[in-house]
Amino acid sequence: MSQQLSSKPFYDEKIEGTIIPLPLIKDCYAVFACRHKFCREVCPVYQDDRDESHTSYGFHTALLGISQGMGELADIRETITNCLECGACELRCPNTLFGGDFYGASTTTVDLVRKVRRDLVASEIGFEKYEEIVATVDRYIAYFEGPEGDLTKWADGLNLATSGETMLFVDYFNAFETTDIPRNAAKILTAAGVDFGILPRPGATLGELLDVNLETFVEMGRHNVAALEQAGAKRVIIINPHDYTYFTRDYTTHIGELPFEVVFITDVLEELTNNGQIVFGEATASEVFSKVSYHDPCTLNKICGITESPRSIIGKLPGVTYIDVTPVEQWSYCCGKGNASFKTLHPDTSYKIGAKRLQAAADLGVSQLVLACPHCKDQLTDVGARSGVAIEPVHILTLVAQAMGLD
Amino acid sequence: MAVEVAEALEAAIGELRTALGTEYVMTDFHQRAIRTTNTSPMGLHQWKDLLPDVVVMPASTAQVAAVVKIANKFLIPITPRGAGAGLADGATPMKRGIIVDIKRMCDILEIDDEDMTVTVQPGINMQELNKVLRPLNVWFPDDPASYPVNVLGGRIGAGGWSLLGTGYGHVPDLVCSMEVVTPTGDIIRVGAGGGRKIRKSSVGYRLKDLFIGHQGTLGICTEVTLDLAPRPQAQLPVFFATRSWEDAHRMTLAFNRSGIRCLSGVVMFDEAKVEFLRRDDEAWIPLPEWVNSAVATICYGTSVELEAVKSSIFDIGAANGGVYMGQEISEGDWASRHDRYHLAYHGRSDGTIRLMSWSCEDAAITWSQLPTVKRRWYEIAEALVAKHPEHFDIWGMFMYTGNPFRPWGDFLTEIDIGVNELEMTPEIWADWVEAKTQIARVSVECGGSVSAAHGGTREGEVDVACYEELKDGQFDLMKRIKKMLDPNNIMNPGKYHLDEAYEDEETA
Numbered sequence A: 001m002s003q004q005l006s007s008k009p010f011y012d013e014k015i016e017g018t019i020i021p022l023p024l025i026k027d028c029y030a031v032f033a034c035r036h037k038f039c040r041e042v043c044p045v046y047q048d049d050r051d052e053s054h055t056s057y058g059f060h061t062a063l064l065g066i067s068q069g070m071g072e073l074a075d076i077r078e079t080i081t082n083c084l085e086c087g088a089c090e091l092r093c094p095n096t097l098f099g100g101d102f103y104g105a106s107t108t109t110v111d112l113v114r115k116v117r118r119d120l121v122a123s124e125i126g127f128e129k130y131e132e133i134v135a136t137v138d139r140y141i142a143y144f145e146g147p148e149g150d151l152t153k154w155a156d157g158l159n160l161a162t163s164g165e166t167m168l169f170v171d172y173f174n175a176f177e178t179t180d181i182p183r184n185a186a187k188i189l190t191a192a193g194v195d196f197g198i199l200p201r202p203g204a205t206l207g208e209l210l211d212v213n214l215e216t217f218v219e220m221g222r223h224n225v226a227a228l229e230q231a232g233a234k235r236v237i238i239i240n241p242h243d244y245t246y247f248t249r250d251y252t253t254h255i256g257e258l259p260f261e262v263v264f265i266t267d268v269l270e271e272l273t274n275n276g277q278i279v280f281g282e283a284t285a286s287e288v289f290s291k292v293s294y295h296d297p298c299t300l301n302k303i304c305g306i307t308e309s310p311r312s313i314i315g316k317l318p319g320v321t322y323i324d325v326t327p328v329e330q331w332s333y334c335c336g337k338g339n340a341s342f343k344t345l346h347p348d349t350s351y352k353i354g355a356k357r358l359q360a361a362a363d364l365g366v367s368q369l370v371l372a373c374p375h376c377k378d379q380l381t382d383v384g385a386r387s388g389v390a391i392e393p394v395h396i397l398t399l400v401a402q403a404m405g406l407d
Numbered sequence B: 001m002a003v004e005v006a007e008a009l010e011a012a013i014g015e016l017r018t019a020l021g022t023e024y025v026m027t028d029f030h031q032r033a034i035r036t037t038n039t040s041p042m043g044l045h046q047w048k049d050l051l052p053d054v055v056v057m058p059a060s061t062a063q064v065a066a067v068v069k070i071a072n073k074f075l076i077p078i079t080p081r082g083a084g085a086g087l088a089d090g091a092t093p094m095k096r097g098i099i100v101d102i103k104r105m106c107d108i109l110e111i112d113d114e115d116m117t118v119t120v121q122p123g124i125n126m127q128e129l130n131k132v133l134r135p136l137n138v139w140f141p142d143d144p145a146s147y148p149v150n151v152l153g154g155r156i157g158a159g160g161w162s163l164l165g166t167g168y169g170h171v172p173d174l175v176c177s178m179e180v181v182t183p184t185g186d187i188i189r190v191g192a193g194g195g196r197k198i199r200k201s202s203v204g205y206r207l208k209d210l211f212i213g214h215q216g217t218l219g220i221c222t223e224v225t226l227d228l229a230p231r232p233q234a235q236l237p238v239f240f241a242t243r244s245w246e247d248a249h250r251m252t253l254a255f256n257r258s259g260i261r262c263l264s265g266v267v268m269f270d271e272a273k274v275e276f277l278r279r280d281d282e283a284w285i286p287l288p289e290w291v292n293s294a295v296a297t298i299c300y301g302t303s304v305e306l307e308a309v310k311s312s313i314f315d316i317g318a319a320n321g322g323v324y325m326g327q328e329i330s331e332g333d334w335a336s337r338h339d340r341y342h343l344a345y346h347g348r349s350d351g352t353i354r355l356m357s358w359s360c361e362d363a364a365i366t367w368s369q370l371p372t373v374k375r376r377w378y379e380i381a382e383a384l385v386a387k388h389p390e391h392f393d394i395w396g397m398f399m400y401t402g403n404p405f406r407p408w409g410d411f412l413t414e415i416d417i418g419v420n421e422l423e424m425t426p427e428i429w430a431d432w433v434e435a436k437t438q439i440a441r442v443s444v445e446c447g448g449s450v451s452a453a454h455g456g457t458r459e460g461e462v463d464v465a466c467y468e469e470l471k472d473g474q475f476d477l478m479k480r481i482k483k484m485l486d487p488n489n490i491m492n493p494g495k496y497h498l499d500e501a502y503e504d505e506e507t508a
Helices: A022-034 A038-042 A044-049 A056-067 A088-092 A109-122 A130-145 A148-155 A172-176 A180-191 A207-212 A214-230 A241-254 A265-274 A298-304 A308-316 A347-363 A374-387 A396-403 B003-020 B029-033 B044-050 B061-074 B126-136 B152-158 B245-256 B271-280 B303-319 B327-335 B367-387 B426-445 B462-469 B474-485 B500-507
Strands: A166-169 A235-238 A261-264 A290-294 A320-323 A368-371 A392-395 B054-056 B078-081 B098-101 B108-112 B117-120 B175-181 B187-191 B220-227 B234-242 B263-269 B293-301 B345-347 B353-355 B357-360 B363-366 B392-401 B410-419
Touching: A022 A056, A022 B353, A038 A044, A038 A056, A038 A088, A044 A347, A056 A088, A056 A109, A056 B029, A088 A109, A088 A298, A109 A207, A130 A148, A130 A172, A130 A207, A130 A214, A148 A172, A148 A180, A166 A180, A166 A214, A172 A180, A172 A374, A180 A265, A180 A392, A180 A396, A207 A214, A207 A241, A214 A241, A235 A241, A235 A265, A241 A261, A241 A298, A261 A265, A265 A308, A265 A396, A290 A308, A308 A320, A308 A396, A347 A374, A368 A374, A368 A396, A374 A392, A392 A396, B003 B054, B003 B061, B029 B054, B044 B426, B061 B078, B061 B098, B061 B175, B061 B220, B078 B152, B108 B126, B117 B126, B126 B152, B152 B220, B234 B245, B234 B303, B234 B327, B245 B263, B245 B293, B245 B303, B245 B367, B245 B392, B263 B271, B271 B293, B271 B392, B293 B303, B293 B327, B363 B367, B363 B426, B367 B392, B367 B410, B367 B426, B410 B426, B426 B462, B474 B500
Parallel strands: A166 A235, A235 A261, A290 A320, A290 A368, A368 A392, B054 B098, B078 B098
Antiparallel strands: B108 B117, B117 B220, B175 B187, B175 B220, B234 B293, B263 B293, B263 B392, B345 B353, B357 B410, B363 B410, B392 B410
């Protein structure tokens, strides 16, 4: 069965050497012809290195240049790695802003970058540090084939069901690297009276697969959809915003309409606080003076448009003074880890982007930066330790659990 | 490429890598291709011929000087490049060579909110600069359509024009002094005073002006001290609809004569522009059918000032056939002025959609000549579209006040034409160039200038600029200055027909 690689069917057609399919030429030209380069200014990578070839304008122009006989696909194997896949350029592109709906031609740089990386792999050219990405993928995929209990070890002692109309989907990164996040999610939902289950053997949800191996990504996706459906899911709660993009955008593109509703955890928590199922206690003395800001994960803010529920929840936390930076202003922010492979590909740039983000929070005079993404948490914790910027990255579920007295 | 040229280039690239580091000397095709273009149409059939040989990204004045000296040593052309947001091909290399991309030089060196200056490197963007200045309640009031993406070096090289120039001055009015690397690699400072911050002095020649608007032919700005302004407390955009362009034209004269000092800009939209926005811009709020043209006024100042002039603005508009478009469209359209000036997807008047790039003529025309220029420009543009309906489309005209600090006299007069670059042929391109020549000639015949904002360097208009507008000795003097400062014709050769300065010598 032919698989649609993005919302633009012509992305299916592989680039071979110097041959660019005509619809893709037009797609690239639409960005090139704009030439305003708003995409450049909003790009966190460009803000660091000031090299416009590492932008949406750069990638589209490079492919257009290939179509005009100036080079071939192999020539861009290094430059195409310089993308966080954060989606800021797509939002800032006039084609999306003012023509996307009208002409049905929004700019889709993230899909394009993934497609080009995959085409490079399929052409046996690969790209810089490709082997490291594959090694990461292999390491995580091994979990799928490992002992069943390993994938749910994070939930030890919580006595969670393995079926139900509401299912909590926990990805491998949360399950193995940031176990406090799924544990807090489970405790909060349980305390709020939500009946839910978890999959005993979820499939891998790795952004890296979209860069190098779409077939395995889709295969794992089909496993997840089938397993959730079999478990009786009518509603699936996601706690990793990267997964939210895979379920709502990539699974629907590559697999089809999902047989259940998919919701992000902060939207669920907002519902539960609004209807009284979650009640926060009084602020303790140490919490009264807590001054925080919120970092919009790229996946939620720029790709899925979920920006209100985290702010709503933070606003209800007792003893917290909240300093907002608007979602639009945060289009040019990123924690630096990127949507998938970027930190592995460019660790120095990743660190500098992260340090800049932390410093922006420090400039607000806050003591904590609230996060809703395990990858942002991991990255900014690491960056904070290395840079010495005295801001504590804290996951929103940690604060909610504390406010509910669930420690 | 001849063997000796190739060897010189290879040797030069080696020295550039030593001077700047390998990472910042780039020869990949895509690095060169992306730095060939600017915002004006080129026709993809020309692209390959305009590729530079190498791109460098210096980080300091010393590195820029080193690059220029290496270029002189090996006689390799240099084209300075800022944001690539220009509309006159200034940053497009005509003789290959080295592109000097200045965007890494983006530091703010000093903010002085007492003497009201800021000193920056040329690669900084105005929007980013103003974010830093905001807490001090000052701003750098250069406000082109490319405000979010342009950089100071490019603005200076093009002698840029600002939407708010009528209130706050244009780029040439906002530069106090500059550090420049000359075409021979010397580092000089131009501007008045023993420091960097004097705006008005009568000592010596006004050499600063020589290094503004030269399109990269006389040097590379590496540091600039700019004039700041107090951040305005308030703004008052008021848009009027009119039943005819003649009403709009008459209304602008009334505003010009009003004596309102906080009037920072007046813009006319003609009937074709209103029609274009109706059919093509989904963000443009629908207007009643009777609306033919429009006038936008913008006042910046203190809240008290704006409150006091508000009634005068509305009275002048109404007395001249204007109907206020309302707060939503006035404030909304003004707020989105930097975002909307071009989209590649365009609906044409026949309902088809075709990918087109945007060409923008930008003559400086006096108010009295606007009706004549408008009529004659449309005759030229309509003939072009009639001959090549698949390749060109008329997108209407804007006329903006252009006189710095005063709303009367000059108008930046713009006719926008869609250009189908993807399907361009050399033959159709030749007809396009001829149309541009005719448009430029009308401007000069009507007493105006070929360009108020972008520069007169593009194919088509450059002949008119050099041989007609600057014919009374100015072009000859430009050539002598160019040759004196750039004896090897290193700096952006091919622009403004300045190569003739060197041909004269060869002939002699």
